[in-house]
Amino acid sequence: MSISSAMNAGVAGLAANSSRLGTISDNIANASTYGYKRVETEFDSMVVGQGTGLYTAGGVRGSTQRIISQDGAVVTTSNALDLAMTGRGFLPVAGVADVASGDQPSLLMTRTGSFRPDAQGLLRTESGLVLMGWPTSSDGSMPLVSRDTPTALEPIRIDANKPMGDPTTQVRIGANLPATDTGPTGTGAALPLKVEYYGNLGTSESLDMSFVPVAGQDGQLSNTWQVEIRDSASGNDIVSSFQIVFDDSQGAGGTIRDVTQISGLPYDAATGTIPLEVGGGALDMFIGKPGSDAGLKQLATSFSSSNISRNGSPVGQLVTVEVDAEGKVNATYDTGFVKTLYRVPVVNVSNPNGLIALEGQAFKPSLASGSFFLWNAGDGPTGAIAGYARESSTTDIAQELTDLITTQRAYSSNAKIIQTVDEMLQETTNIKR
Template sequence: MSISSSLNAGVAGLAANATRLATISDNIANSATYGYKRASADFDSMVINQARSAGVYSAGGVRAATSRLIDERGSLVSTSNALDIAVSGRGMLPVTTQVSLGNITGEQPLMMTTTGSFHTDSTGTLKTGSGLVLLGWPANADGSISVLPRDTQAGLKPVVINSNQTAGDPTTKMRLGVNLPAVETKAGSAGSIQPASIEYFGNLGTSETLSVTFEPVVPATGQSNQWRMVIKDSAQGNAPIGDYTLTFDASRGNGGTLANVHVNSGGAYDSGTGTLALTVDGGALEMAIGKIGDTNGLTQLSDSFATTSITKDGSPVGNLTAVEVDENGYIRATYDTGFIRTLYQIPLVDVPNPNGLTTLNNQTFQVSPDSGSFFLWDAGDGPTGAVVGYAREGSTTDVAAELTNLIQTQRAYSSNAKVIQTVDEMLQETTNIKR
């Protein structure tokens, strides 16, 4: 009976608009929630009578389908916390729950979120106030990241940063710039030995010294333009680790630059890079003395001995002063000695259909059959965006649009209620026929 179908359609309309009202209420309530993705209610018509020219029509009504618009991005809001992290573009941060860290099996559920305000707890674990723990790939001692699987969470570990940690940075490279007096290699000169002392840092953060002596080769007649360079390591009891004969160019075009380096003992000289491959107590050390014809390394000019420049990497033991994350997702610690160490890399999780993810509490999501399998990307690679520190992602709710939808929903709900009222009056008239 058509009048009964009208009643059913009106009831379906009330239910559908009530569902839409619920999504609007949720959106408005979370208009200030960081990382919130607004919900949407879409209506689909239901058709019962498909026969043409039947003379009778039965109302099918309407049904509501809700969805979460996860692929929408909110605007980024600047903050003062270095570990307030957001994603600018596609991709999500891998997280897990704090309670799952105590699982006997050692496995944690992989969840994802687009933003979070992370702080260290008493154990140094980075987590949000709601208990979400940030996951990442731990760096090796040299700051590199191992090759790990991208389609599984096997390599992901909770990010742990101890604020009271110290670290040393051993010296592995140095550049030596020294000018040697040309007059010392002339016949009849005093042949004075010229010393230089260079500090370097060992594997345990200790301060060690390389003692470098330059002894001129004084000929019987003329000028040799040659020096004997001996390098000694204090960490090895001042034992020699390199002995070289340096010959300098005396031509007009390249006068004063290196012409030849002869290895008497110790590490080899690479003419392509201008470096000596030394071995100190802690391991290999690369010392740059300049290429052949290079004016930036060792030179022999004029009549004075001068250290023009000495640069090296490494630092003594330092205390942690700051932890920040860069746009590539690398978490780096800065120490009061100026040393910067890479601790973790935060990959970005992406799925083929973000809107198909299962929505959980605290603005987190999990993979579902509708979303497809996840893949872990380096930030900025593939379809993913950049990781942004000192920032949070705002809610995607547009309050003005939601209030407009609220007015429309209210009117539609009232109209469906009016349909039910009208059907009730018509049924009352039908029952009055008997009277």
């Protein structure tokens, strides 16, 4: 009977609006929760019967959906390890309990997090989400990894008490050799140059270079120098010796014309470097390319070292850890040395709204979300990673309060339907009296 279906429709309306009230309450309660994604309640009509005769009310059915694809505003903070996404994608995380078990943890995702090293050095949030990343090699490079599985990801662990050194692998020499010393009246005296570098154990070592001019003939400059390089880490043995001939033409005067190796590894004209086998391993010394102004030159002025540089640093203690826009976890030491420890990828899924929401603003993949892919931050469809930043809640207080008023009115109206049906049924029972 239609009057009974009207009561059922009113009950369905009460249930649907009470569900909407619950989502509004959650949204308002989490208006200040970083990374919170608001929930919407959609109403769908239920049609039980229609056509000629009495109408049977079907009522309404409520369904909820968390709008994960909506981005919140990014706000700045004072903590370097406060991270937020500035575009599409998620940070890969894992539950601290999964990490502690020693097994491969399940991949979870979050849009933002305030990460801090715990007692074991794990970068985690207070809610127990551990930041995941790919470990990098000693030179900061990363090997080839699978992008559609999380098996290569590891919990990011920072050892604050571990000193770190950075061995020197490259040295650049910039100096002027006096052209007049290669004339017939030149003294033939060697010109010394000491270059400091850092060994594998953080020790300070030196390359002692000696430039000996070759005297010219018939009143002409020879533009030729004999060079020896001795290494302190190798007992001051000669690790390389070569002869440099400089150009004296109008267009390229003063630049290197050619280098002839006497001992040691051969000079590479394409890169302008000479490989050296020093006490700690291999080291490349840049002396300049043929015809280039960089590196060694020979001009008619006094001997001077204009630009000597090297990479590497002595042993230092960790000062700070930051994550850059590309997801590189960079550790800075008190010696100025910066080392990339990990690289944090960005997780992208086909349907973010299909992810399953967990506590602590975490999400996990589902059949509805589709498969995931691990991108480098800023590549493909993904955004960059922002340090010193958090993503705000997507709750709009004004909109939620407006929805609260309409929900309250709709709930009262459905309650009135039940009250009216009750009075009508009472009138029906009174017919017998």
